[in-house]
Amino acid sequence: MRTFGIILIVIGIAMILVRGFSVQTEKEVVDLGAVEINKKENKWVGWPTYAGGIVAVVGVVLVVAGKRK
Numbered sequence: 001m002r003t004f005g006i007i008l009i010v011i012g013i014a015m016i017l018v019r020g021f022s023v024q025t026e027k028e029v030v031d032l033g034a035v036e037i038n039k040k041e042n043k044w045v046g047w048p049t050y051a052g053g054i055v056a057v058v059g060v061v062l063v064v065a066g067k068r069k
Contacts, residue, residue, distance in 0.1 A: 002066035004059075005058075005062030005063035006063060007059070008056065008058055009059035009060060009063070011055055012052045012054070012056025012059055013052065013056055015047060015051060015055060016049055016052035016053060017052075019049060020044055020045055020046025021045055022043070022044055023043050023044075023045055024043075025042075025043060026038050027040075
């Protein structure tokens with residue numbers, strides 16, 4: 001339980017520092033037999049800053065609960 005709590009703390013801090021990441025996808029626009037036109041799009045995958053704080057707090061609670069046993 002303590003180990004999982006420490007992992008959550010690290011993930012929570014990383015989520016606060018890195019607010020998301022960009023993923024590049026390729027979308028097919030036109031397909032005319034041998035001719036194909038593709039479009040590359042960047043999509044942002046992000047999360048609110050408070051989500052990282054919540055994850056870190058849950059990790060702290062797990063670490064404290066693991067010490068009491």
